[in-house]
Amino acid sequence: MTDVALKIENATKRFPGVLALDHAALELRPGEVHALLGENGAGKSTLIKIITGVHEPTEGTVWVDGEEVTFKSPHDAMDAGIGAVHQERNLIPRFTVAENIMLEAVPTKRGQVDYAEMRRQAEYWLSELDLDIDPDLPVQRLSVAQMQLLEIARALSLKSRVLLLDEPTASITEHEVQVLFSFLRKLKAQGVAILFVSHKLEEVFEICDRVTVLRDGKNACTNVPISDLNRDGVVAHMVGRDNALSDLGHRAPVDAPTKLELKDVSTRIGHSNVNLHAKKGEVLGFYGLVGAGRSELARALIGADKITGGQVLIDGKEAKISSVQDALRKYQMGYVSEDRKGDGLILAHSVADNIGVTIWHKIAKFGGFVTDTMQRKSVRGFVDRLEVKTPSLQQTLGNLSGGNQQKVSVAKWLAAETEILIIDEPTVGVDIRTKGYLHKLIWEVAEAGVTVLVISSDMPEIVAVADRLIVMNEMQVVGDLPNSRDYDEMSQKIMQSIVGASDLKESA
Known part of the structure; x- marks a missing residue:
């Protein structure tokens, strides 16, 4: 086994109007977890796409x-022993869980797909991640968090010598994170080289051995032992100055x-007798393990799924x-989806179009006509306010980093001037400085009188930002907790609510 499993030198990538990478370097060793960090737009995902054959570098070398290797496609990278979980999900919704996990290594028997063996192997990888999911279930019926874990299971099934994980914990809770970390430690002991991309610094210090930081497409630090850095030092490398956080x-x-x-609300998806309330200008947080039903409840509230019983009252009425359009136009309710690329944004359209879509009915001239000039004038302030990094408002959204896409998904609902705003996983894929900014923005929006419902799988985030916490488990509300913002106290109360509900169900 060589001392270096993967080496990148002088990696440069140019897109129209954007220099995404500028002579970046990286070195992965067998049996280590190596952190790749940086703000949104720093070039992390671009570097991973070069390593995995999605993009060819404009300049640079991969060993x-x-x-020395040249990858013309992702299959070339997989053949070289490189597996990856990208920020963008690459699942086939109509295929089953088992079919998606084994897609790159379909077992056969006498020239035919061996579905029994496929199911058996899928069950093994699901069990390794402590995932209780039916392998025969179509992927389109999974939650976003379950899809995230499924992507990881598929990457693990390839038994790669080099494993690249781009924001693998973005939509999963602390329990799932610890299950994943336990398995990564097992892979590390087997000599697998693991690249770990995350904006959650507490996870980086828990699981990683060395760190490389990119800033504006260049190396701010390269292959530094994590023991040589503290949190402030990492942040200083990322943003170029100390004390960037407040x-x-x-x-x-x-x-x-x-x-x-909500009074005794039931939904088609399985909620029953949900009771909760949110005050004008309150930040109401929602926490629960994967499958708790938080996002599904939000979708029912905005008319994207069916409420089958009970009442939803707004201002006492x-x-x-019946539809998302109803929610916005009749009740001034908006929803920042956790699946920004599936539900929230149109990646082939411009930044201006994606923000402006919620206000076209307001700014349209007689006959419903909206000019580009009208739209740009209406959305410019929100792009500036959220510091969206884009060459222009006409830039195709799909060319921006994941974090900047998330900013756009928030901007479009701020532009709509909603009175109730549901934000699902507000900081998924967002760098640490922008994360703090979005938290402050949530408070600013609430202080302006907007009722904000925040759904997050990041317990420190939900404790930091919420005024009150709704805890859900298996499609029901199991806790309504005043938030002291003391993390140790609140995390204990949250888990007691979840465990207590589960114990009560078992005893019944």
Whole structure:
């Protein structure tokens, strides 16, 4: 085994109007977890796509096990022993869980697909990640968090010598993170070289051995032992200065009328007797393990799924929401989806189009006509406010980094001037500085009188940003907790709510 499993030198990638990578370098060793860090747009995902054959570098060299290689496609990279979990999901919704896991290594018997063996192997990889999912279930019926874990299971099934993980914990909870980390440690002991991309620095310090930081497409630090750095040092490399982070500060208790109330709400997807309320200007947080039903409840509230019983009250009056358009135009309710690329954004359209879509009906001239000039004028302030890094408002959204796409998904609902805003996984794929900015923005929006419902799988985030916490488990509300913002105290109360509900169900 060589001392270096993968080496990148002078990796440069140019796109129209964008220099995404500028002579970047990276070195992965067998039996280590190596962190690749940087702000949104720093070039992390571009570097991974070069390593995995999605992009060819404009300049630069890739070595695998000491030999120079040129990848013309992802299959070339897989043949060289490189597996990856990309930020963008690459699952086939109509295929089953088992078919997706074994897609790159379909077992056969006498020239035919061996479905029994496929199911057996899929069950093994699901069990390795402690995933209780039926292998025969179509992927389109999974939650976003389950899809994230399924992507990881598929990458693991390839038994790669080099494993690249781009934001693998973005949509999963602490329990799932620890299961994943346990398996990564097992792979590390087997000599696998692992590249770990994350904006969650606490995870980086827990699991990683060395770190490389990119800033503006260049190396800010390269192959540094994690033991030589602290949190402030990493942040300074990422943003180019010390003290880039600031605490959220104090937020006074909300004393206002109830804006949104759910009474005994049931949904087609399986919720029953859901009762909760949110005040005007309150930040109401939602936490729960994978499959708890938080995102599904949000989709039912905005008319994207069916409410089958109970009442939804807005300003004390029953609301009948039959579509997303109803939610926005009749009740000023918006939803920043956790699946920004599937539900929230149109990647082939411009930045301006993606933000402007929620306000076309407001800015349209007689006859419904909207000019590009009108739209740009209406959205420019929101692009500036959220510091979206884009060459122009006409830039195709798919050419921006994942974090900047997330900013656009928030910007379009701020432009719509909603009175109730549901934000699902607000900082998935967002760098640490932008994460702090978005947290402050949530508070600013709430202080302006907007009722904000925040769904997050990141427990420190939900404890930091929410005024009150709704805990869900198996499609039901199992806790309604005042938030002291003391993480140790609140994390214990949250888990007690979940465990207590599970124990009660088992005893029944």
